[in-house]
Amino acid sequence: MNLPRVRMLLFVIPLIFIGITSLGRAAYSFQQDYHWTPGLRSLDEHQGKFEVYVRGETLDHALQDGRLAVRNGNNWAALSKSDVTIRYNQIDRVTRSPLLIGVGCLSAALTWIYAVLLLTRKRTPA
DSSP states (O other): OOHHHHHHHHTHHHHHHHHHHHHHHHHHHTTOSTTBOSSOEEGGGGTTTOOOEETTEEHHHHHHTTOOEEEETTEEEEOOGGGOEEOOBOHHHHHHHHHHHHHHHHHHHHHHHHHHHHHTSOOOOO
């Protein structure tokens, strides 16, 4: 390999390093349990994020109509909206940036390597 080609390929090392560490950070995040929202949220906070259905009807309607109950010994107590709480798993938000950075850097590195090798190859006269 000639010296200009080696110098041009040295620019790839930071891209590969950043890409691999970002993908590693994203992969490591999947093993952790800190992606859940802290504490419990009220059911009113879910608007637009998800819907829960109970026997084909939204959970909100079933709670308003008093058709859901919890058994406490021999007694049944109807559930209200304040009895239902939720937690969100935010793994997609936590890993989105590292995945995009990792894939972007590694793609740029591969493109750079391909371009350097293609542009600096010796051409044979036709």
